[in-house]
Amino acid sequence: MKQSKTAQRISFIILAVVCLVWILPLIWAVFTSFKSQNEIASSGFHLLPKEWTLSNYTTLLNNSEASPVFQWFTNSLIISTTFMVLTVFVTAFAAYGFTRLEWPGRDFIFSILLGSMMFPTVINLIPNFKIISSLGWSNTFLAVIIPGVAGVYNLFLVRQFMKAIPLGLDESAMIDGANEFQIFWYIILPLIKPVLLVVALFSFTNSWNDFLWPSIVMSDVSQMPITPGLQLLQGQYQTFPGLATAGAILALLPTFLLYLVAQKYFMQSMSLQSGMK
Template identity: 55%
Template sequence: MSNQAVNGLDNRPVANRTGKVKGSSNVSISKYVSYAFLLILCVIWIIPVIFGISTSFRSQTEVVSSGFRLFPETWVFENYVTILNNTSTAPILRWLGNSLFIATTHTILVVIVISITGFGYTRINFKGRDTLFFTLLGISFFPGVVNLIPSYKIIDSLGWVNTSWAMIIPGLAGMGNIFLVRQFMNGIPKELDESAKVDGASDFRIFAQIILPLVKPILIVCGLFSFTGSWNDFLWPVIVYTDVDKMPVTAGLLLLQDIYGNYRMIGQLMGSAILAIVPTLLLFIFAQKYFVQSINLNSGIKG
């Protein structure tokens, strides 16, 4: 046996009498510690959610008289009946429909805009392309609250106050989404474009038939983020909406604090909040695999 083989044997982990390799216990301990830490975070996060859901099923008497109790003594549905029957001062179903229309339309337009923009920044050469991209990326780091007044002036001048366009159009070309799409497209070999051009394909055909199918995972992720961001947006809809019937659900929840905000109507307020989070919760449950794919920006490229 050669010296290299002997040295290789000497460098192997030494197994104990039980057959376990030394050092594996340290790995197991770190794994259990990680699981314990994640379990603690999960419990900290889920207890308030469970308490909020259970509060929406408490009677008014129990909300006022009882202290902290994770589950109600008696499960009642009168809070949700009151919420759904109120179609004048707090039309929760209309608000949910408004939010669904706004978020869906906004998401579709976002996917179209960022896919075309990402293609331009990666596949079309023009003077100052990278300078323009990084300048806009740097400007995007400024907090959005800085642009609230100018944005409202623009929306007001266009006549979009109290309309869905006030929520749909702003933010379509978010630089965060464009950055992700651009990075993803940079991982696609440009030899594919060159081969298509040799066959006479135009830029639009290359984009539609080659690039677009490959960037589908990141577009789905950006669409999910855009949907949840539009659905959960609170400050902007509160500013641009005053018509109760046209409000999205987040602006409506602020109005509900005046209607259900007294201590005797906490159940209705919590029930309204629970109804507002159900669509995004279902979206995350059924689309969680796409968030895992987004961790690797080149996950759509097959080697």
């Protein structure tokens, strides 16, 4: 019993230290965004602002010509939402084809797709850039939406979830005269909502936080999402950390609010139970 309590205390201390390491920079950034430039430049470390001010946010939002933060925010919202919806539908249809339909080479092709996960994603940057350029999609939303829609990890996740649903449901529906699309739409799709929610949350977050690929295909400042825009802010306001941190906090808000709203459903979905009674 004593060993068990000691292990719990040690585990708690380790987890507390890890959480502190992760959250302390975020807390510092939040408080710094409410400090004036004079206070930031003053000597000494003060976590809490001596005088709270919104000047960093107002200056950042009013300077729309040099740093159109609101436009970047809107671009990211459009890109991430569209990416999330397309990813959910493409993944659901593809998983149905790899799970419920019989066709030659199905398992072999899926094995090849799984094998592609072993390679680092950076090796696709040059081929994807060549394809995007040849299609004339550079500096458009399509350039940052289409390439990542068919993610293999999402396909694997939904396929494994769908395999737990009995095939007898499909056979019963066929006897009643349902076609493949009706089986997918009215029977399978409602049962896989939990895992599709996981895919939706991951897709939105990954698209919103993506920095490398948008930085490569986006050179038009007005078309940029928020993440490469933050890089421009860092260059413009490198001597004004309050403005840079204010931009970072604005970029963080959507994913933070999404987590607050969906955390209950997200934790339930991560159990990956099909919900069959």
